[in-house]
Amino acid sequence: xxxxxxxxxxxxxxxxxxxxxxxxxxxxxxxxxxxxxxxxxxxxxxxxxxxxxxxxxxxxxxxxxxxxxxxxxxxxxxxxxxxxxxxxxxxxxxxxxxxxxxxxxxxxxxxxxxxxxxxxxxxxxxxxxxxxxxxxxxxxxxxxxxxxxxxxx
Amino acid sequence: xxxxxxxxxxxxxxxxxxxxxxxxxxxxxxxxxxxxxxxxxxxxxxxxxxxxxxxxxxxxxxxxxxxxxxxxxxxxxxxxxxxxxxxxxxxxxxxxxxxxxxxxxxxxxxxxxxxxxxxxxxxxxxxxxxxxxxxxxxxxxxxxxxxxxxxxxxxxxxxxxxxxxxxxxxxxxxxxxxxxxxxxxxxxxxxxxxxxxxxxxxxxxxxxxxxxxxxxxxxxxxxxxxxxxxxxxxxxxxxxxxxxxxxxxxxxxxxxxxxxxxxxxxxxxxxxxxxxxxxxxxxxxxxxxxxxxxxxxxxxxxxxxxxxxxxxxxxxxxxxxxxxxxxxxxxxxxxxxxxxxxxxxxxxxxxxxxxxxxxxxxxxxxxxxxxxxxxxxxxxxxxxxxxxxx
Numbered sequence: 001x002x003x004x005x006x007x008x009x010x011x012x013x014x015x016x017x018x019x020x021x022x023x024x025x026x027x028x029x030x031x032x033x034x035x036x037x038x039x040x041x042x043x044x045x046x047x048x049x050x051x052x053x054x055x056x057x058x059x060x061x062x063x064x065x066x067x068x069x070x071x072x073x074x075x076x077x078x079x080x081x082x083x084x085x086x087x088x089x090x091x092x093x094x095x096x097x098x099x100x101x102x103x104x105x106x107x108x109x110x111x112x113x114x115x116x117x118x119x120x121x122x123x124x125x126x127x128x129x130x131x132x133x134x135x136x137x138x139x140x141x142x143x144x145x146x147x148x149x150x151x152x153x
Numbered sequence: 154x155x156x157x158x159x160x161x162x163x164x165x166x167x168x169x170x171x172x173x174x175x176x177x178x179x180x181x182x183x184x185x186x187x188x189x190x191x192x193x194x195x196x197x198x199x200x201x202x203x204x205x206x207x208x209x210x211x212x213x214x215x216x217x218x219x220x221x222x223x224x225x226x227x228x229x230x231x232x233x234x235x236x237x238x239x240x241x242x243x244x245x246x247x248x249x250x251x252x253x254x255x256x257x258x259x260x261x262x263x264x265x266x267x268x269x270x271x272x273x274x275x276x277x278x279x280x281x282x283x284x285x286x287x288x289x290x291x292x293x294x295x296x297x298x299x300x301x302x303x304x305x306x307x308x309x310x311x312x313x314x315x316x317x318x319x320x321x322x323x324x325x326x327x328x329x330x331x332x333x334x335x336x337x338x339x340x341x342x343x344x345x346x347x348x349x350x351x352x353x354x355x356x357x358x359x360x361x362x363x364x365x366x367x368x369x370x371x372x373x374x375x376x377x378x379x380x381x382x383x384x385x386x387x388x389x390x391x392x393x394x395x396x397x398x399x400x401x402x403x404x405x406x407x408x409x410x411x412x413x414x415x416x417x418x419x420x421x422x423x424x425x426x427x428x429x430x431x432x433x434x435x436x437x438x439x440x441x442x443x444x445x446x447x448x449x450x451x452x453x454x455x456x457x458x459x460x461x462x463x464x465x466x467x468x469x470x471x472x473x474x475x476x477x478x479x480x481x482x483x484x485x486x487x488x489x490x491x492x493x494x495x496x497x498x499x500x501x502x503x504x505x506x507x508x509x510x511x512x513x514x515x516x517x518x519x520x521x522x523x524x525x526x527x528x529x530x531x532x533x534x535x536x537x538x539x540x541x542x543x
Contacts, residue, residue: 020435031302033382033518034375038507043294046507074375089373093365097231098372099379133507134231138268 005066008032008076017066025045025063026073034102035072045130048103049073055126062152074102081112085152090141096134104130108144117148207337207371208436209299209345211264212242212292219320221248224259226265228528230506234281236290236366241282245293245351248333249320255367260530275529294349296340299519301461303339304331357448360526383513383524392437392442397425398453403446410443420444438479458500467499519543 004013008031014029021040026032026049033060038046042057049058050072076127077086085108088094104127111126113119118126121145132140160477180466207215215220223242228231229235243253258265258274262339265274269284297317305312308329316323323330325337361523371377396402406427416436420430456464484490512525514537521537537543 017435023432024435028384028435031384032375033384036379036507037434037509040470068437077176086373090365090369090404093369094215095231095366095372096233097506098368098377101372102375119338131507133505137285 003063003067004070007124008045008072009078014063014119016063018062021059022049022061022066022071023058025073026058031153032073036067036099036102038100038103042129043075043131044100045103046100046102048106048130050106050110051111053110055107057129066095072106074106075108077105077152079109079113079149080151081116085109085143086113088147092139092143092146094136094139094143096136100130100132101136104132104136104140108140108147111144112148112151116151155303156242162249185305200497205338205341207296207299207333207341209296209340210292211258212247212289213296215296215333215337215340217334217337219332220250221246221253221256221320223253224258225255226285228257228269228276228526228530229255230276230526230528232281233366234276235368236280236364239367240359240364241286241289242293244357245290246297247317247319247358248293250359250364251368252320258378260534262531262534266531272531273529274392274531277528291349294351295346298346298349299340300333300336300342301337301344306343307331307336307339326527379508380506380511380513380526385513385515387430388513389429389430390434391428391436392434392441393426393428394421394441394446396448396453398450399446401448401450401453404449405447407445410445411440414440415444418438461501463497516541 001018002013002015003018003025004011007026012030014025015016016025016029017033020029023035023037026035027037035049035060036046038044040059042060043107045057047057047059048055050056050070051061052070053068053072077083082105085105089101089105107127113123115122115126120141125142127140128146168366205217212224212226214220215225216222221243223239225235225238227234227238239253239255243250243444256355262272262274266272267275267280267284269278269280282449284534300322301312301315304315304324308324308327308405310324310327314324314326316325320333321330322336328467332467336428355480368377369497375468402425403422405418406422408427411417411420414431414436417429417440419430420440421430427446429437430441433441508526510526512523512527514524515522521541523533523537525533527533
């Protein structure tokens with residue numbers, strides 16, 4: 001069975017079990033391994049992608065639910081806030097082991113795309129579902145502020 | 154890691170401690186030929202440089218395209234080992250930091266042993282920088298000396314008149330300069346010096362400064378490769394069903410439902426449980442969920458966290474091994490006019506990274522290649538070699 005949707009701006013049809021989590025459809029069927037598998041239970045945030053611009057956990061999202069919708073993964077980030085987030089991540093040397101960072105960046109980008117000047121509380125609320133084993137949280141917070149500052153008009 | 158060489162033994166903590174005294178005995182492995190089958194690097198793909206290559210030792214490769222590739226014998230786990238290792242070598246080389254890339258060394262205890270552990274390649278116990286400090290400085294310094302000698306030869310000027318800055322060799326008097334890449338061909342034909350004058354620490358430009366991490370970009374755009382991202386043609390995925398209690402074993406299992414899942418290829422009992430082998434992760438996961446296993450808990454750990462903590466408290470009250478003895482501490486505490494006591498408790502902490510423990514193995518008739526987020530490459534190498542009888 002196949003599912004058609006927009007993946008990173010391109011019309012895509014994946015021939016896979018519609019119950020397969022989007023995470024595995026993206027990683028193994030579409031061949032985009034930037035999105036990570038951490039827990040498989042929406043508890044860690046490593047698998048975060050955007051569905052119609054909103055940050056979701058792809059490990060618990062069946063492929064069938066994205067039919068006809070827009071999915072963006074770390075490989076497809078292109079918006080100004082996304083580029084600002086990635087630049088801030090490099091500038092502030094956020095990643096350590098790096099495994100959670102695709103998910104962190106997807107959550108941070110979804111936040112800035114809807115709220116270009118987030119408060120501390122906004123950041124807490126947007127990022128609370130993304131855990132980091134290296135505890136890079138303080139740099140993540142600083143990088144989100146830096147990214148927000150850099151896209152200020 | 155290709156496991157057709159050497160044997161390694163599993164180190165014990167005692168061995169680590171015993172061999173820690175050998176840090177001073179450092180032998181530089183210059184002269185080894187780097188036969189680099191392109192290794193993946195966690196810091197991103199490193200394209201093999203076109204044209205001539207200067208590989209004066211096991212830790213460095215300079216391409217005619219000016220690329221400086223540092224070969225890291227230690228594992229990057231987020232602690233910054235790649236950046237630290239590259240910093241030390243690049244310092245003595247006077248490389249341009251922007252051109253420095255890091256590549257993972259293959260498993261080879263002869264060239265890449267952790268000098269604090271003995272004949273084992275491994276990363277742990279905060280030993281990476283300490284054991285490789287002089288090794289990397291000499292590797293960089295000797296390469297620099299050879300590049301200088303190459304420039305002196307090409308320009309027919311004394312080496313003493315040459316300086317190096319950020320990957321460029323300068324001859325001020327002759328108003329000449331050359332990049333490392335342009336000197337690669339000549340340098341590669343020169344002998345490796347026996348000794349080299351290392352820098353005075355006051356002249357360090359990279360060491361002790363805040364050098365940008367070499368892996369930040371790849372870990373911010375999804376291109377950094379982890380074990381889970383290794384995809385080989387025809388690769389199968391195995392997921393393990395482990396017992397719910399430590400030490401429990403499989404009494405019996407029924408694989409009928411698991412084998413009925415499309416994509417499941419095989420179900421195998423292994424020492425730690427039952428493995429489901431499938432053509433994709435999702436098939437393996439569904440197959441694992443469909444397993445029907447009866448566990449034998451007779452030898453399993455059944456104490457609760459509270460019971461374990463009670464046991465820890467009891468043990469903490471027992472006399473312990475003295476680390477140091479000075480005066481009569483017991484009496485002094487007894488006689489003290491003011492006594493302060495505090496107890497600190499923390500639960501069992503899993504040594505668990507975010508990436509689930511995983512490994513990729515490519516097995517052929519005479520080789521076994523392993524990708525894994527491990528800390529002791531040559532121990533895995535030795536275990537695999539013994540298991541497969543290489």
